[in-house]
Every structure is written in C-alpha cells, then in structure tokens.
Amino acid sequence: MPTSVELAAMRRAIVISASGLGATSPNPAVGCVILDAAGRQAGEGFHLRKGDAHAEVNALAAAGGRAAGGTAVVTLEPCNHEGLTPPCHQALLDAGITRVLIAVMDPTSRGAGGAARLRQAGVDVHTHVLEEEALLVLGPWLAALSYRRPALHLLMQADAAGGVSPLSAEALVEIEVERHAHDLLISPDGSVEEGRSGSHGRGFSVPAAMPNEPDGALAVVAEAGARSVLLVGPSDLGKRLLNRSLIDRLTLFMPVPGPSQPATSSPSLPDGFVLSRIARTSCQLVIRAERR
Template sequence: MATPNELTAMRRAIAISAQGLGTTSPNPPVGCVILDRDGVPVGEGYHLRKGDHHAEVNALTAAGERAEGGTAVVTLEPCNHHGRTPPCRQALIDAKVSRVLMAVMDPTSRGEGGAVVLEQAGIEVERGVLEQEALLVLGPWLHSLRTGRPYITWAYTAGAAEGGDDQAVKELRRMHDLVIRRDGTIEEGVRSGHGGDAFRVPNPPLGKESEKVLHALTEAGAHTVLIEGNSNETANLLADLVDCVIIDVPDTPPSSVPLSMNGLIPPGFRLVNVGDVGLRGRLIAKREISRDRH
C-alpha cells in the first residue's frame, strides 16, 4: 500500500507531467518524483519531447545519490527498451532505488515490461497507484494509441461571439499537439515544441472529407488536436469524431452554470467538469460512447 507521502508524491508527479502536454508526442507526458529512504522528496522531473531525457532520468539526476534506497514515484510504467535514450528501468536499477510506484501500465512496453524487470532486480513494485488521476493527463495519449487517431477536443463559446486570444485560450492551446484555428489555420499548440523529425504541421486546407482530414492529422504525428470556434469547418467535418467539448459560457458564474446548461451539452456527451475562466463559466464534457472503431 502507498503511504501518505507516496500518494502526495504521485499527485505531484501527475501535476508536473502535464508540463509535457503539447510537446511530447509521439511519446507520452510522464512525471516522476524521487523520495529518499526517509520519504522526503529529493528530485522530480518530467518528459518534455522525444529525444530528450525521460521523466525518471530527470528526477534521478536532480536527486543524485539521495535516490539510493529511496522510492521512485512515476505516472507511467518505466520503459523497457533502448530507443533514443536508454531504458528508464535500468536507470532506476542503477540508482539503487528500493521501491517503484507507478500509476498506469505502459501498453507499448517491450518484452516482459519495465515493471517485471524491476522486480527481477529485487526492487519492490506497486502498480495502479492513483491510476484514474494519472489518466487525466495520460488518457488522450492512450486513446490515440488504442484508436490509431488523435484525441480531438472542440472548444467554443456558447451563444456569443468568440472570445479573443486571452490567457485561458493560450493555455488550452499549449496542451495540444495541433490547433486548428477558426480561420482554418493549423499550428502547433507550442510553437516548435516537438522534436524536429517526430512531428510536422500539415498544410491547410485538409480537404472536405472527414476520413482524409483525420488521416492528415494522424500522419502529422498528432496525438491531440484542438479545434477552435463555433463555425470552424473542421469541427463540422469531424463532429462525430470529437471526443471532448469545452464550452465557455459568458456572463455566467460557475455556480449558475448547471442550472442553465440545458441545451449547451451536445447529445452523446456527458458533463465531467464545471469550472471558471475569468468571469465566465466553463463546461467540459466527454463523449459517452467509445469511438474506438475510428
């Protein structure tokens, strides 16, 4: 069982893993926290982009010798293969940690898997720690692996003219690989944020057929796509494939949104969160029925 310190560390790892949203594709956004043998945090790190060090290595580097005998708390099972970087499970073994907690198992793990190799090295492993919380960050990446297409979010303002480039909109863009603007412009959520040979921005127009549009976005290397605006042509083409809608409700305090949201949530979507952005409420709804066949 995870201790209170370890649960706190996992929530911290989940929080910092989100720093990689919008830049890690095709790799997953992962966070890691290292606790020393007394349970005190001594290092943390996250994965930024393909080709850079993974979260575990960054956290171990920060911790140094204090990692020996300690615990690694990581949001995704440590990788078990040599790619552009050495396997993270070996870095943990070499650092002589005594325990590894992981939230989500990696479906792309090679061979026996990083968790099994860690156990064979005599390291105690705990799986599924705060898995559902970690899926808030890792869920879209896993969805993209499972379906073979990007996770698509459509963001717009209800019943009003679209807002400008405020800070909340910019932050939302930063969390996605690709952004399709209202005028059809396509850009990286974080400009030049991905590895040079791992990602490209497709040239508009993407076409008039949904399958061709989806193919172009997938071939670009995107795992997450944000479509902006009520009247976005791409949103209309891909309406049946949208996985998440984010609806800003102007001049409506968050506490009043649930009372006035009739008709705001599209059919087939389930409200999962009500928040606020400045002076307006924000609804987040996800599709109720899996679209895995796409």
C-alpha cells in the same frame, strides 16, 4: 501499501508531468519523483520532449547518489526498450532504486514490461497508484493510442439562442490557455499551428494545410505525430468531426441567461457526452463535456 509520503510524491509527479503537455508527442507526458532511503524527496523530473531524457532519468540526475536504496514514484510504467533513449527500468536499477510506485501501466511495452523486469531484479513494485488522478494528464495520450488517432478537443461559442457564433473575448482567453496543452491548434479557417510554438522535438511537423473532411484531416495530424489537437469553432471540419462522433472533449461558451430568457434557448450537449466541468466568467458560462 503506499505511505502518505509516497502518495504525496505521486501527486507531485502527476502535477509536474503536465509540464510536458503539448511537447512530448508522440511520447506521453510523464513525471517522476525520487525519494531517498529515508523517504525524503531527493529529486524530480519530467519528460520534456521526444528525443530528450525521460522523466525517470531527469529525476535520477536531480537525486544523484541519494537515489541509492530509495523509491521511484512515476506516473507511467518505466519503459523496457531502447529507442532514442535507453530503457528507464535499467536506469532505475543502475541507480540502486529498491522500490517503485507506478500510476498507469504502459500499453506500448514490448514483451515483459518495465514493472515485470524490475520485479525480476528484486525491486518492490506497486502499480495503479492514484491511477485515476494520473489519467488527468495521460488520458488523452492513452485515448489516442486506443482510437489510433489524436484525441480531439472542440471549443465553440454559443449565442443567446443556442446557436454557434463567433468567439467571445472569454473564449479567446480560454484558447490561449488550452492551446499549450495540445500539440496542434486548428483555427476556423483551417490554418494549423503548434499549440506551443517550437516546443516539439524531432519527428514532429506542423501540417501546411488541413483537409476539410474528417478522414483526411485525421490522417494529416496523425502523420505529423500529434496526440492531442484543439479545434476552434465554428468550422465545417469541427461540425463534421462532431457529427461523426470523433470529438472526445467539448468546451462550450454561452452567455449567462437573463431572468426572462426562455430555457429552451440553451444549447444541448451532443449525444454520448457527459458534463465534466461547469464554470462562469464575468458574463459567460463555460461548459466542459467528455465523450463517454
């Protein structure tokens, strides 16, 4: 069973893994913490972008010789194949790691996964450690693999009558926050930008134009290498994707209702969505919903 120190290390790995959001696609955003043989933190790292070293390698580099006999705490199963970088399970073995804790198993493993190969080498491996918490970061990447398309997040502004309206100042602020965790931002006019300008590595390209119909738009963003996309409404594309049940996350801004405002004026969530967050700004309600 994981110790309290190891669970704290996993939560730290989850937190730092989010540093790679909006930059690692088509790879996942992963974090890793190395504990030395005495259980003290020796190093940490995250995957910066495709083509760069993975989280485990960065954490091992930070730990240096203190990794020998220690524990690797990683949010995603260490990779077992050589791509642009060597396999991470072998890097852990070469560093003398004797125990590995993994939050989420990698569905892209080829043949025997990294966890199986570590066990075969005599490493003590524990899987599904704080998996639900790690999915806060890895969830969109896994969804993109499952759906064979990028995970789509639609942000819209509602007016007092429940209809879609131009974006409020609070919604514009939220967009500037949210865009950094997405590969691409699609504006209401169809223009496309990187969520974080210049953040991606090789093999990623920003589409020059976005078709106004769902199948063509999804093909374009998938070809670019995107795994998560933020769409800003109101737009015909966002509406069509929503009608086709292709939106995975919805963020809705609406004015705080007045005391005499009829309850029927509030917008309702589309079928298939459940509330995941409700907050308030100075004069807006922020409603977040996820597709079941």
